[in-house]
Amino acid sequence: MKLRDDQIERYSRQILLPAVGGKGQEKLLNAKVLIIGAGGLGSPCALYLASAGIGTLGIVDSDKVELNNLQRQIVHSVNTVGSPKVDSAKDRLNAINPDVKVIPYNIRLTSANILDIIKDYDMVVDGSDNFPTRYLVNDACVFFNKPLSHGGIFRFDGQAITILPHKSACYRCLFSEPPPPGLVPSCQEAGILGAVAGIIGTIQANEVLKYVLGIGEVLAGKLLVFNALDSFFRQVKVSRDPKCPVCGENPSITKLIDYEQFCHLRRKE
Numbered sequence: 001m002k003l004r005d006d007q008i009e010r011y012s013r014q015i016l017l018p019a020v021g022g023k024g025q026e027k028l029l030n031a032k033v034l035i036i037g038a039g040g041l042g043s044p045c046a047l048y049l050a051s052a053g054i055g056t057l058g059i060v061d062s063d064k065v066e067l068n069n070l071q072r073q074i075v076h077s078v079n080t081v082g083s084p085k086v087d088s089a090k091d092r093l094n095a096i097n098p099d100v101k102v103i104p105y106n107i108r109l110t111s112a113n114i115l116d117i118i119k120d121y122d123m124v125v126d127g128s129d130n131f132p133t134r135y136l137v138n139d140a141c142v143f144f145n146k147p148l149s150h151g152g153i154f155r156f157d158g159q160a161i162t163i164l165p166h167k168s169a170c171y172r173c174l175f176s177e178p179p180p181p182g183l184v185p186s187c188q189e190a191g192i193l194g195a196v197a198g199i200i201g202t203i204q205a206n207e208v209l210k211y212v213l214g215i216g217e218v219l220a221g222k223l224l225v226f227n228a229l230d231s232f233f234r235q236v237k238v239s240r241d242p243k244c245p246v247c248g249e250n251p252s253i254t255k256l257i258d259y260e261q262f263c264h265l266r267r268k269e
Contacts, residue, residue: 001026007099011053019215025053029099031212034058034121036109036137038085040197041127041151041204043075048205050093054212056101057093058121061085062108072194109133111256114140123147123211125204131178132259138163138171139256142247147211149204156193156228158200161219161238162207166247168220173241178259196228 003011003022007029014020014028031054035042038061049057065076065088073085080088086104093102105117114136118124124146126137134150141148141163148163150171163170203224210216223236245252 001029003029007053010097010099014052020213024213024215027212027214028053028209029055031123032056032058032121033123033125033208033212034060034118035125035127036060036133037127037129038073038075038089039063039069039127039129040072040153040192040194041201042125043073043089044198044201045125045127045151045205045208046075046089046093047096048202049208050097050100050102052205052209053097054100054208056103056121058103058105058117059086059089060105060107060109060117061089062106072192072197074198109136111136111258114256115144118144118146121146123149123208125149125151125208127151127201127204134171135178135259136256139246139253141165142170143256149207151200151204153192153197153200155190156196158196158226158228159223160200160203160207160226161223162211164218164220169238169240170244170247172246173244174223174238176241176245193228196226199226199228 003025008015011025015022015025033049033054035046035057038059046057046059063085065080065083065085067081069076075089075092084106086106090102090104093100107113118140124137124141126134126148128134128137138148142165145165150163151160152158207218210218221238223238225234225236240247242249
């Protein structure tokens with residue numbers, strides 16, 4: 001595709017980068033990225049990907065905007081409180097960049113629908129806030145060979161890793177099983193500094209842009225850990241686990257399951 005004059009102006013600061021140029025910008029405009037969760041992580045990630053010119057953004061979230069979301073979920077506003085998060089996000093993203101095709105999925109992901117949703121996307125971003133969804137997304141991406149950017153936040157801490165299925169460690173290589181119910185409090189119970197969500201979500205956007213452009217090194221096999229109180233980043237090397245139940249040599253998990261039951265949780269209606 002040939003860039004229009006207004007696109008050359010809009011993306012000029014990116015096009016000037018030797019590693020991007022016009023051809024790189026065309027790659028971004030042709031890319032399709034799915035974001036799981038329009039919350040603390042998905043909000044900054046979606047804003048930067050839309051601004052950068054990712055051509056198609058899918059947004060999955062079944063929740064509505066609440067006032068307490070606005071401290072960190074910066075894609076929403078007071079005016080959209082009570083609205084579905086995917087609709088609020090779509091309006092905001094298209095207000096920034098009408099070129100972007102935003103596809104809202106106002107549903108909760110399950111083992112029955114996830115493969116149909118992720119199949120048409122080049123990369124998946126996991127900005128979910130619960131273990132059942134994280135494991136479901138990881139397993140589906142491994143099965144469908146979809147690159148995955150995972151992010152997690154808790155109080156003053158955050159982490160990010162990029163998963164290239166069958167090439168680098170997956171989420172289960174790091175955490176083979178979910179923690180017992182009640183052992184790890186949620187952000188709703190423990191709190192989260194809003195800026196931490198912004199930092200990790202922006203790192204996830206950066207991972208997507210590098211992957212689509214084919215530049216730099218993504219965080220494959222490297223867990224990036226951040227602490228806001230001392231502004232400290234560190235990388236932890238992680239290898240594929242040959243005994244991983246999903247991507248290992250003899251996987252024991254060969255089909256998707258809904259992890260609410262696995263985690264002894266009851267799905268919210």
